[in-house]
Amino acid sequence: MTANNSFVHENLISKRASKRSNARTSSAATEDAPAGFEPHPKPLALHRGMPNAGFFPIDSIDVNLVEYPFQKSLSIPITNASVESFFPDEKSVSRTNTVTIKKVDDPEYVDISTALQYGSVAGIPQLLQFTQEFINRVHKPAFEDWDTVITSGAGDGLIKAANLLLDAGDVILVEEFTFTPFLENIEDVGGIPVPIKLNLDKDSGKELGLDVEYLSDLLANWETEKPGLPFPKALYVIPSGQNPIGTTQSIETRKKVYKLAEKYDFAIIEDDVYGYLTLRPFQKPASIFKLNDFLEVDDFIANHITPSYLTIDKSGRVIRIETFSKLFAPGLRLGFIVAHKRVTTVIKNYASDVTRSASGTSQLIVQNVIAKKFGGVDGWLQWILKLRITYSHRKDLLLNQIFESAAYKKGFLEVIDPTAGMFVSVFIKLAKGVDAQAKLKLLNYKFKNFGVGVIPGITRTVDKKFSEDRSNFYRLTFAPAEDDNEITEAGQRFVEAVEDFFEKGLEY
Numbered sequence: 001m002t003a004n005n006s007f008v009h010e011n012l013i014s015k016r017a018s019k020r021s022n023a024r025t026s027s028a029a030t031e032d033a034p035a036g037f038e039p040h041p042k043p044l045a046l047h048r049g050m051p052n053a054g055f056f057p058i059d060s061i062d063v064n065l066v067e068y069p070f071q072k073s074l075s076i077p078i079t080n081a082s083v084e085s086f087f088p089d090e091k092s093v094s095r096t097n098t099v100t101i102k103k104v105d106d107p108e109y110v111d112i113s114t115a116l117q118y119g120s121v122a123g124i125p126q127l128l129q130f131t132q133e134f135i136n137r138v139h140k141p142a143f144e145d146w147d148t149v150i151t152s153g154a155g156d157g158l159i160k161a162a163n164l165l166l167d168a169g170d171v172i173l174v175e176e177f178t179f180t181p182f183l184e185n186i187e188d189v190g191g192i193p194v195p196i197k198l199n200l201d202k203d204s205g206k207e208l209g210l211d212v213e214y215l216s217d218l219l220a221n222w223e224t225e226k227p228g229l230p231f232p233k234a235l236y237v238i239p240s241g242q243n244p245i246g247t248t249q250s251i252e253t254r255k256k257v258y259k260l261a262e263k264y265d266f267a268i269i270e271d272d273v274y275g276y277l278t279l280r281p282f283q284k285p286a287s288i289f290k291l292n293d294f295l296e297v298d299d300f301i302a303n304h305i306t307p308s309y310l311t312i313d314k315s316g317r318v319i320r321i322e323t324f325s326k327l328f329a330p331g332l333r334l335g336f337i338v339a340h341k342r343v344t345t346v347i348k349n350y351a352s353d354v355t356r357s358a359s360g361t362s363q364l365i366v367q368n369v370i371a372k373k374f375g376g377v378d379g380w381l382q383w384i385l386k387l388r389i390t391y392s393h394r395k396d397l398l399l400n401q402i403f404e405s406a407a408y409k410k411g412f413l414e415v416i417d418p419t420a421g422m423f424v425s426v427f428i429k430l431a432k433g434v435d436a437q438a439k440l441k442l443l444n445y446k447f448k449n450f451g452v453g454v455i456p457g458i459t460r461t462v463d464k465k466f467s468e469d470r471s472n473f474y475r476l477t478f479a480p481a482e483d484d485n486e487i488t489e490a491g492q493r494f495v496e497a498v499e500d501f502f503e504k505g506l507e508y
């Protein structure tokens, strides 16, 4: 990092960080040693209240894995799913589907005696190293002094980011439709979320999602637009597979937003929990499920995953939130943060007061499965490619159901085909002058009556009034369905409910 960048970063911590964060220090005791003091090279521990691993009831764990999602339940024919086609070069990787986790193991792996012991606040070193290799491979930051810290999932990462930056009365910019639990985190620290308009108009000719022009104008005219409010300290974005809209910001948009962050000196919290789950553009679902479309990992990284804000961050102002929830399993409660070392240090100080380390069992499972079965970063990306193709197939099933429907053909609906993530937003086309929110509320009852659960857009707003005109959509997801039939059936119920609603003149 250059001196100038250090200075900017110094600002992020000393000027942009909350008073709470700046006041927090490491809890390690420091004592004044007498002159000539030499610590013993191998002290024995009578001071730490940690049970020896011999007290643990577990000696080893066998984790039995599948080769691909739904391996045991996929009902339609599949093709080219052989192990070799997925791991052509990984000779060292276990060919069996069992990963054995030992009480004591080689230093390359996390063993039971380490993982089930009290652990480092930063995370277990082998997993931390994996996260760093992973970020280096996929989203190498444009500044040098970055680090990772393990969290208990993205939700925990977000709480820590809010705590890091915001004092009571501080302003944070948030996309107008968002992951609403983060609004609670902002409220908890007394922050004030200010919505940023999203462009949802397909006819506008502009990229869908965050409206950069709106953001730029708002910042340029802050004092007149938001009289009495302090200048924003941060922007919170979900740049890929946006929840709830499903849009993904192009790298050009990210560069423009970053430029504004540099100009107006605010931090960017990048919540990229869906960034690796890229999706193919819609294609009619085939009757044979092609499990492998032979996308190479290099091609996946270069041409499918949109680079993180970190890759354009020269001054260490980006705080990237990652999770294993969407790629491995949400119940692990495991994720990580990537940010400047000074930011991760402050986050670790906070973590040592609240969560301490993330679950050792979760770290144990994830690190061993990735190291022993997938063979590291590229093998992990190959697993993600299998998720990608399975999610793409599911998304196509749902979209196909919509595109083939009378409701769609009659123009009652419009859809955004997402290029990442788990969400499809479906817009209901209501004529001008109709009381849209009253009608959408009624329609939601119709969905319940037809037996399909959806999320009304209005429930995902920062400010209902601000977003009323753009809230004429429902968020649908193809993630939780048991199988393909459930997706097509749910899609069918959805479109039939819409058609019925319009046929009855927008009445229940």
Ligand SMILES: Cc1ncc(COP(=O)(O)O)c(C=O)c1O
Pocket (backbone or CB within 6 Å): 152, 153, 154, 155, 156, 179, 238, 243, 271, 273, 322, 323, 324, 325, 330, 334, 335
């Ligand atoms: C945008 C976004 N951020 C964060 C999370 C929380 O993820 P985690 O399970 O890792 O806490 C979710 C989960 O739905 C999400 O959609």
